[in-house]
Amino acid sequence: MNKKLSWREYLYVGSMLFGLFFGAGNLIFPVHMGQEAGSAIFAANLGFLITGIGLPFLGVIAIGISKSNGVFDLANRINRPYALIFTSLLYLTIGPFFALPRLATTSFEIGLAPFISSEQQPVFLAVFSALFFLTAWFFSRKPTKILNYVGKFLNPIFLILLGILLLLAFIRPLGSVASAPIGEAYQSQAFFKGFTEGYNTLDALASLAFGIIIVTTIRGMGVEEPNAIAKDTIKSGAVSVLLMGIIYTLLSYMGAMSIGTFALSDNGGIALAQIANHYLGNWGSLLLALIIIVACLKTAIGLVTAFSETFAELFPKAGYSFYIVLASVLPCLFANVGLTNIIQFSIPVLMFLYPLAITLMLLVIAGPLFKQHTSVYRITTYITLIAAFLDALNSSPAFIKETSLVTAILEIAEKYLPFFSIGMGWILPALIGFILGLMWSKIQPKQLPIK
Structure with missing residues (x-):
């Protein structure tokens, strides 16, 4: 008899998926958008939500209704050579060649660099990135445990830490949204500008990449019937995107309110640091460091796992253990040398x-x-x-x-x-x-x- 998931289990899987999606970039982009959009934040945020959570949910729905294991199965509808090339490019881009090294570098620059002199930063970055990817490798060794690591442990910690900062921002606002100046880019077409900003999260691609993790997790919970897996995938995805939508909205409004006290920053990371320091001083900097590092780490675990599971299926000679090492060592190197060129x-x-x-x-x-x-x-x-x-x-x-x-x-x-x-x-x-x-x-x- 096929098992039916309880509401608590849907919540756990949805929490896991949210945790996999929500990295440092997901924190930074809506805050910066809020600062730029000012009083036009409602329209800008609406556009951002369509691409920021709408497209990822489309990916989850596509995985669900197709009853497939992931992006290779979907792309195989064109033909096998195309599916191999497309899947490999997608996972290499959001994995070891770009997204993974960016996670380590971003978490270091926002979380730890403010406490370290510029002369010492290269050495500390090398040590930090090694520890960061060693941790990601450790938690990626058992993909069946990712629900516990991310959904039940890391993501709740992240939400509690972020909740403290958001609560302070709305109890004691830094300024009024209604009177916040509107940046030039948002003065005429705030909705469409927010729409294009949502691409920066990379979550549309990640939704296809994480499909294999969702399906594997649900099967590991005892659900075997394909139709049931499809429905559970979509329901869990709905929990995730609802939570993402709430967090995105709160962050974007926090950014808009911050213009009442701070000047427009170069990026959302600087704005977050200013806001955290304003409310909690040095403790705020420590809080932000924990928020950023936890956010990046849980996404890194998901990307290493998804990359390795997929490549172990496409090219099985090497095996899963080899690929998690590869997906940890390569981004560790790229995080320290040539990241600018990799991004370019x-x-x-x-x-x-x-x-x-x-x-x-x-x-x-x-x-x-x-x-x-x-x-x-x-x-x-x-x-x-x-x-x-x-x-x-x-x-x-x-x-x-x-x-x-x-x-x-x-x-x-x-x-x-x-x-x-x-x-x-x-x-x-x-x-x-x-x-x-x-x-x-x-x-x-x-x-x-x-x-």
Whole structure:
């Protein structure tokens, strides 16, 4: 008989998923947005929530209704070579090549660097990153225990620590939201500016990457029937995004109120440090250090686990134990040397991956409308692939972007692709691909649908 999860178990799985999603960037971006948006924060926050929690929830829904184990199963609807390349690129980008080293560096710079002289920081960063990834490796050794580590332990600690700061901010506000000045970027289209800011969280990609952890966790709780796993995945995801939406909103309003006392900061990390220090002095700095380090650590555990489980399935010769070492050692090195270059090269990859991830989610969810015909998946993806590549070229480093060939290609794209200048030139091609795919599926009605 198939087990049914209790409301408490849904809460634990939702807490785990929230903990995996909510890293340092999720703290920093809404606070900075609040400072910039000022009294226009309602519209800005609404736009931010659509992409910040809406797209991740789409990813969770896609994993759930497809009854798949993760992103490779979803991408395999196009074909196996595409699925291997797309899955590998996605996990390498949000894993050891970009997101993981950024977690260590961010937690150090915001949490510990203020207490250390600039001359000593390189040495302390090396020691900190080694300890950080050693801890992530230790907790990633047993993926079946991640519910306990993150959902029942680290995430509640994080919420309690963050709750102290938020409570102080709303009991004794630093200023009035209604009178907060509106930054130039938010004066005319606050909603759309907030909408694009939500991309920075990377959670749309992470939602696909963490799919394997959700499914594995729910199975480990005794749920075996595919339909039940699908429903439990979506219900747990709903708990997670609801909690994320509440925290995002509180953080963005806290940022807007802080403008009443502090000048606009360069980033949300500086703003958080100022707010924490204002309310609690040196204890506030210590509190923020704990908040940031716990936030980054729980996300790092999730990324190391998801990366290693997926690569152990795709390339099983090495094994899970090898991949958790790889996913811990590589980001430890990148956190100390060449992170700026890694970030520089990762942005084009993100611009390439995001359109493909979003269209894949939407196609899976809309699948019943076109009876899951392979041609719709393939044609939509292939045409989106071209546009995504152009978006990637447009955000590539100068030594690539400024070559004569690339410049000529980008000039044509700028002229004929709507929204290309804001990095969304893929929207119209994706829609055209979807329509062409539908037409082709009607011409070949005997094509076997995806099961």
